[in-house]
Amino acid sequence: MRRLPQYAALAAYIVFLAFPLIWLLSTALKTPQEMALTEPTWVPREPTLANFTDAFGEQDLVGAAVRSLIVALFSSVITVLISLPASYAMARYRSLLNRVALGWVLVSQVFPFILIIIPLFMILREMDLVNTLPGLVAVHVTFTLPFALWMLQGYVRAVPPELEEAAAVDGASRLRSIASVVAPLLAPGVVATLLFAFISSWNEFMFALVILQNPDVMTLPLTLVRFTGPEGVARLGPLAAASLMATIPSLIFFAIIQRRLKSGLMAGAVKG
């Protein structure tokens, strides 16, 4: 009974978080007439699947989702594979080069990408990567990497060096102590970085817009925008239906991977 306020607050928070999704579902099931009511309804009066049939009938949403999934998976895995050792080096080896590298990582975040999109496009064209998914993966990795590096090196710093020293006292080589002591403790950080990279890539629109031209290689965000017209006018029903479908893979991915997001692994690892 004492926990009632806590549960109420938690319920309110869940409703707050779930609101956009519930609204999306409600809109996706409404007729155009019901969408134009001055008093919006939560539960559609005459639910219809017409928005779903329109959305899936007009656009290759499944194909686009599969391509988005491939790009997001490759981008996130490659980002983590590169940033993991780099972040360890940045966190553990203090040198001028490291400080410069960290500064560069931060500075790289302030560049508006519209400035670099044309040179980047030229480079990709020279490499025959325009209009290809590997080209898009390369760009997504490049742009996710600095923040992923920054994020992961924070996790590495949080692992006390004393743990590695203790392993060394027990005779473990540096590689062994990284593999057996540091890596398991970094699992939550790796998962968080993986999620960040996956969602960034899954949602990314602008680079995909300029790099991918062939309808056969277009990703999901490019397909969703086809339901919008000039000056923000949109076909709300099919757009809501398609957007709902677009959120499902990332929800599933999150549900699978979130179990690894544990905290407190290092509680009590070092005395004092």
Add this chain to the structure above:
Amino acid sequence: MRIKSALAVVATAALTTACGGGGGGESSSNEPVKIDFLSLAWQKESVAANKQLVEEWNKANPNIQVTYVQGSWDNVNDQLVTQFAGGTAPDVIHNDSPALAGFATDGYLLDLRDQLPAELKNDIPQSAWDTVTFDGGKGEQGVYGVPFLQESQVIIANKKLLDAAKVRIPTADAPWTWDEFSAAAKKMTEGDTYGVAWPMKSPVNKTLNLALNFGGTFFQAAGGKTTVKVGPEEREVLQRIHDQLYTDRSADPAALGQGTADPLPAFYKGKFALLPAGVYLRQQVAEQAPDGFEWVTLPGPKGTTAQQGAVSQTLSIAQDSEHPDEAMKFISFFLNGSNQAKLAKGDWLLPTSQKAAADPAITTEENGWDVATASAKNLVVAPFLKVNGFDEWKSKVATPVLQEYFANKITIDEVAKRLVEDGNKVLERYQR
């Protein structure tokens, strides 16, 4: 280890397969010419009409195969800037005429003057060709697109409230004067019901196009220099809309901050009777209006003239296209009279083709097509279309100034002063 190698092979294969269809392999002489067509159609019927026409063309022309690529109005210019710079732009490009000026000056679009077949050229009136005629950067006027769809301003009216007010119903031949329009709006204002609603979230194009009713152009050119002018002609429409809001109180203040389509729910509810809007908005009304709701399309009001400024949707050919002749053949087919009628019907806009304008599909009384199509005769090239720096003037100066004016925060004299003084500073930078 084997498992890891196998996984690596599978992953590489998946990524490579998934990107199939990419690249742009060179075609040998035996292979059909391939043309990419970037279309911005987005309405269900319009997309269907576009796809159907491309399919028809591809069946009839096995040697010139067109790939339909769907783009989006919101991002097309960012997309094109990059692709033009990278030399990978689509061969045939759907856009609107304001965007063509910059691309033409930068040399990214093909001058179509010598490419246009006589039939297509003669079927489209000069006033529409004027919307795509620009300086190509070498001091020479060129034609950088084929104009095919235009938008006029009409008034969408709640029939029940209109009939109850017992006012004269305007026709295409005898539209309301602005005085009659204001009087009708006043008469329809009763209790919680307003006569009219002016959604003014994006007020510039709407007011500038209507300003031509009184000869207001907002820009003047002298000695090779363009400057902003706000004289009595330009003030007229602004003042009249402001009067409806604050003197007559016949305009719904709730609609003021809204986008074009936002007031529709209140319109269906009978909160106001008249909604001045682009002809395309009829599509949403036809689709969304509740059962039993009766609506009609009325022509836009008339000042000293019924003229309205217009821009066009266009098809252009990229300068770097390897197949400009084939692209032009496709455009000629795609925009012939009967096909333009299908495209106009799909997008609820007005065709530039005179043959299309006579098509029964878009002269029917149903959904106000007769009134909408008849309004095309009043369209002239929007004066702002050829002003270098208009986009910046619009976003940095005109939009906030007009929003403040319609919110009754500044006077018409202040509007004139800021539009001219701040506006000229912006334009000057483009004319150095």
